[in-house]
Amino acid sequence: MSVCIGVGGMAVRVECPDARFLHELRRHYAGFVEDVTDGALELVVEPLPPPAVGSDAELEVRLEAGLWILHRGDFRAEWDPGAGKGVVRLHPNRYSLDSVLRIIHSLELARTGGGLLLHGASAVRNGRGFVFSGPSGAGKTTMARLAPAGVRLLTDEISYLRVAGDGFEAWGTPFAGELAQPGENIVAPLAALYFLRQAGENRIDPLSPSEALRLILKNTLFFAHDPVLVANVFALADRLAGSVEVGELSFAPDVRVWSLIR
């Protein structure tokens, strides 16, 4: 039994013997469920009983003999990047699986040089993609909540950016933040990337090239301490900084900020 979850043009077929869990996944990832296709990555879930003692051990991602080991208090996974297959042992809940999927996507994007996951809300307006990035509390979900009619939300938490021609595309993701609502499964060329700063006014200021690169790297989801992947992520961030408008968006938390986003 399985469900195929496609995000950012990358499909992961999740196999699990627990029918109730698969049903929950189908419901949660509804807009991102695909027919099983050849070429999908494969993730086998080996269900564990609920832990007797919860653990909040921090995430560790390391490469061992060609396999990525993903270990956190609530899961342990092995991912074979060459084969595009992996196994995860966890007590079935979608939050844990969601984390595993984010990590797999970030590893695969870094490995292939195909794109980046960025802490940020993103949306499409007039056919153009916009990302609003920043750490927790910066206002990502607020920007999503303030979006006026006609704006299509891609995510309020994790922006999925893929290299496309000379630029990047912004894809919708099911990876939600406080909004607790998946984005739309659509894609648009990325027009601008703004780093959020809450203020008493609405304004966009340009960033120096070095500050733009620094902020992109700082807000990129990247878990693996590996020289090859670090070089790839660095090159992708540099490419992103040079291919779209990057600025600081100071905003007062009201809908007028969206008048700047066109």
Added chain:
Amino acid sequence: MNEMYPKRAANAAFRVLGGEAIVMNPEDSSLFSLNATAAVIWRAADGRRSLREIVVSDVCVEFEVEPEDAMREALEFASALAEHGILILAETPEAGA
């Protein structure tokens, strides 16, 4: 004080933009922003020229600063990056100098 010969770690990812440099440590993905002075030293750190030579020939010329002041700052900067493993400080120059 003995001469030291700074060299960028082979795998350190970096980019010099607008005179400043952004450097990422390949071992732990930690990020460093170098100001214009530090960026000059970083760019010149090939293991063949001494830190003093870089400071006198490059930093002092480009920024019109006193050699002793510049050297003090350069030592601080080089030691800090060396602690993070992204700059190697050798006591002798690399072959081929």
